[in-house]
Amino acid sequence: MSQTSSGSVLLVDGMALLFRGFYATSSGGYIMRTNSGTPINAVYGFLKYMLDAIQTFKPSHVVCCWDMGSKTFRTEKFEAYKANRGEAPEELIPQFDLVKEVTASFNIPNVGVFGYEADDCIGTLARSYSSQTKVQILTGDHDMLQLVDENTEVIIMKKGHSNYMVYTLETLMEEKSLTPPQIIDLKGLTGDTADNYPGVKGIGEKTATKLLVEYQTIDGILENLAALPKGVRAKIEAELDMLHLSRDLATIRLDAPVACALEDCEWAMERDKVISKFEELEFKGLMRLIG
Structure with missing residues (x-):
């Protein structure tokens, strides 16, 4: 320091x-x-x-x-x-x-x-x-x-x-259970009701945190889509553009x-x-x- x-x-x-x-x-x-x-x-x-x-x-x-x-x-x-x-x-x-x-x-x-x-x-x-x-x-x-x-x-x-x-x-x-950069990815996944952007519909903080603890980043999650539970994978695949936009808005x-x-x-x-x-x-x- x-x-x-x-x-x-x-x-x-x-x-x-x-x-x-x-x-x-x-x-x-x-x-x-x-x-x-x-x-x-x-x-x-x-x-x-x-x-x-x-x-x-x-x-x-x-x-x-x-x-x-x-x-x-x-x-x-x-x-x-x-x-x-x-x-x-x-x-x-x-x-x-x-x-x-x-x-x-x-x-x-x-x-x-x-x-x-x-x-x-x-x-x-x-x-x-x-x-x-x-x-x-x-x-x-x-x-x-x-x-x-x-x-x-x-x-x-x-x-x-x-x-x-x-x-x-x-x-x-x-x-x-998150690092500061992961706070951005958390918002990308969950969105922010106060700021009115949606993230991925149907993914809440608990699921998002679990995914980030396991795969570190949104990019890590996307590289491992095949390994995700079917329901979670379908939600993310349906909202890829909004996921990236929400992450950008949260940054x-x-x-x-x-x-x-x-x-x-x-x-x-x-x-x-x-x-x-x-x-x-x-x-x-x-x-x-x-x-």
Whole structure:
């Protein structure tokens, strides 16, 4: 493990935290607003999650990555990709820009690029940082497990406050019996209902994992089709094109056109700047979190 820095960089999946924050704070139907009527509940929830993770994992550097609209290279390859998702709730829409202003008030870079998803930005930055320092990815999205390596951990937020599962190569193997590249092939076989691509109809996670443990990769499975149970073989043969397409859609790109120098994302909060933003948004309850 070649490291030139003893710190760590926390890559935050901004949308995952923002949506989680929105639904966690609006489940009773009440939406927090400023006196002028601006909805702020999602930003409030986002900050609680982000600041708790920073306090828990104590990174030396922090970057926040965002989706930039729904049109990406994946929707060009497969029109139905994420087409099952409705419009964002009306109260959430003004908070998309607001949350970036708040993040910027902490001197945290906001990173995103049109045509790619936040996942691709996170994957690309993780790859570029991991030779210099330890990388931790904060998300709720299990797709990110494909990014785990010797120097990169994926922190999955679980239900409840301060409840995290930290995936390393060891814990991933213990829990799922799979390596990070096999997570991609797993998605190729099973598809992803959240992202609306089907994989191979009729193959669930249990069968897919068993096949991958035995044959290592989708290519290995295809080379051994004759050895598979007749039913499984028939399902795969009927869906070969979709299998390859689903694997491609599941692959997080590590070469997105994004860059953010490590020295530009040092965690260096200027308290006065943050307080001024918090006062503007009437975040009295969050003041104690910034010390």
